[in-house]
Amino acid sequence: MNIRSKIILSFLSLLVIPLLIVILSVLVLTTNFFNIPAVDKFVSITSSMDRVTEEFAGNLDRIDNYPYMDGLLRPYYTTYFRRLLYVDQENIIQFDSERKLIGVAFDKVSFFETDSEGGVTVSVDPSSLSMMERNVVKGGVTHGRLVFLPDIDIKDAFTFFSYLPIAFVAIFVISVMTMILILSKILSDGILNPLKELNHAAEMIASGDLDYEMKYKKDDEIGKFCNEFDRMRLRLKDSLAKQVEFEHSRQQLIASVSHDLKTPLTSIQGYVELLSDDIVEDPETQKQYLDIIRSKSAQLNHLIDDLFTFTKMNLDEFVIELSPIDSQALFDFMLTEKEMDFQDRSVALRVDRPIPSVPIAADAPRLHQVLDNLISNAEKFTKTYIHIYTRVTPGYFEWFVEDDGIGIPQEDLSRIFEHFYKVDKSRTYSSRGTGLGLAICKQIIEAHCGTISVKSQVGEGSTFKVKLPIQPAESDSTAHSQSLS
Template identity: 35%
Template sequence: MGKLKTRLILAFLSIILLPILTTGATLALQSSNIEAQEERVSQSHQQVEEWVNQELAENEISHVDFNGAVREYSTDIVIKNTNEEVIYQSSDEEFSEGSMENLPPHSFSVTAGDGTTYNVEVRSQIDLTQQILQSIFISLGVGLVTLILLITLWTWYIARTILLPLREIYIATEEVKEGNLDYPLQYKKKDEIGRFVGGFNNMRLHLKQLREEQQQYEDSRKQLIASISHDLRTPLASIKGYVEGLQDGVADTEEKQQKYYQVINRKTDQLDRLIEDLFKFSKMELQQFPVNQKLIDSRDFLKDVLEEIETEMDKKDTHLIVQQPIPSVTLSIDPDRIVQVITNITENAIRYGAEHLTVSVEINENGEYQISFQDDGSGIGENELDKIFDQFYRGEKSRSRELGGSGLGLSIAQSIMNQHSGRIEVQSKHGQGSTFIVILPIKGNS
């Protein structure tokens, strides 16, 4: 049973039962007081009877001070002779056996010392009927006060624990509707309302996260458009300029023409890289970046990949050093995608001035396959290390554009590694080269 439901049932039962119990308890207490009073009245009647018997036995009735007994025992006394003639009466009221205002009178006969017989009636001056009615009214009053207090307390409690949170929820929904997602609800109790408030806060945070992601996506889209405009315009302008130079006959020698052709070819390659990166990025954003994993031998795979890279690096005067032996394990990877990662790392090393690139492979202490690429290039500043995997981020931006970087290569590489349950780590200092570490899980290892 939920806590809120329990509270409501408890409120309902207490409002019904507690006033009844309080009334009953007060009435029982008052009844015990009345019974004790009746007992005292009965005792006083007996005492009066004993006193009258003693006084009339010793004195004539005319010499007995009945008024003293009336005062001492708080009673009224009526004395009659055998002819029902009143000899003494302490009160003007007549006694009645059926009186509803008090207890029935106590009657007895007494024989005086002179042999005369008298009939005596004694009645208490205490009105027990009035006390009974007063006790009933007091009990009902206590029950009514208890009922009012309970209604007041439960109304305050329910308003504070149910109605007030509901009002806060309503205000929060209005704030969310107006776009304010920074309006948390502070209700901490773990009841139905608490769970509802928790769900509302989770929904609010989720909406806030979605809005932030949407804003980030919009910012990325705008940045993408700006990057495309700038990055494509620059090589296109160069190509156009050199083509016009050829058309106008500016390159009037064979050597000059070859130089123009080389620049056009280089700028075309740059355009090709930019367009390819943008295509991969679009696929990645649309979650259409397929990864087709299969089981391969790590040594055979790396040997083929590094031989191709070595051939390309020789053309660019960069020396590749592969430390042997290369461990042979079974990897579950998409070879084409991992080649993209490795190619991106090696091309960055060449692009940023590396003359030597050392590749070492090992099984690390966590049982993972670790491939390290250490270069002697320009390195990365410490303040840039945590940004290089961000989309469109480029260290030394002007130089990056000149070298044809899109700022997407490492972001794409990191996405590929995430899809392989692996990761990329980097260690670098400005002017001292960089070390990129590609870590992949080994098939069969947890």
């Protein structure tokens, strides 16, 4: 139930339930009370009083004719009343069913009651009697009042009916107050307490404590809000952890780049000085030094290219230009260049030909960068060879870069495509590279709507697999671009 429904239901309950309690109280009280004979007779008396008053008002012009008035009213007052008096506007008794007080001022009379057992006649104060009155109205004018002396004591019944409305109001007020206390408890438990907990959680997070967990778990609007707040806390905690990890990786990157730049530059500088000082005169040695300088320069260029690509990715300025191209033509060109580079190296580069000819949408320089990264990565860790082969599967052109190197531990396989991630530093090969190459490869291949994966066993080598979608024959041949985020 949502908060709005709870509030509406609370307000309705605040009115409806007390009213139902009052109605139930009326039914219970009246049902039980009207079963009492005195009360039943009281109801009959009041009804009879109304009829007597109506008859009396209708014959008010005959009030001086006592026999007539007495004969008219006797059937009524003899049943329920001991005595009936009519008092005019001057407070003078004009009619007395016992004909004893006619012409006497009402406020000065004493009523004499006879004890049925002892026969003693005593004077009784009128205020102590259970007298009841009705105004006599004729033609819209009040001419006086009828005073009834019932033959039973009806003070208790009269008091009951007099105070009954007050009792019902009191019951209603008490019911409302009780409902307010109950509903305030319900609303406090369902709304106010969770809000207090949320406020406390916000204060804890603001103070840096991201481990505070919301305890309110009910399936309502507040509960859902608390769950979302808790998920936000977890995302914030994860984001801060990643930020700390990223900052640590960035510092490692700076240290690694500084080292990786300094080492080949120092080598290049040393060999250039040897060549420039004419210390080395042997042509074979000079060629060997020049090859080393060329290799170190290529290493520097590869590192700088990775850093430039990574920077562009972070700035959302890196763009892939996809154009239709034949897979055979593209890979023959790239691999022929690599085969020439490996002619004088100790590691053999083996390429399986022919390469399948299928149309693919590719950014040739970026795929060249991926191939260069994968071969360079394999060269760092392989023992004797790098094997490149291709194949066509339904809908995809696939190519593989395989080596017989030291392999990658299983616990690291799922993370090697993350930025800055490098295998456990306790291993000898872990310090090589910046940890950017494979992450860049993954993003470039995904921008081609392809996938890259790896299989590896420690001590047996690794195989990287790249899948690129084959373009349908009817596809549009115009170039298009896709941003790499």
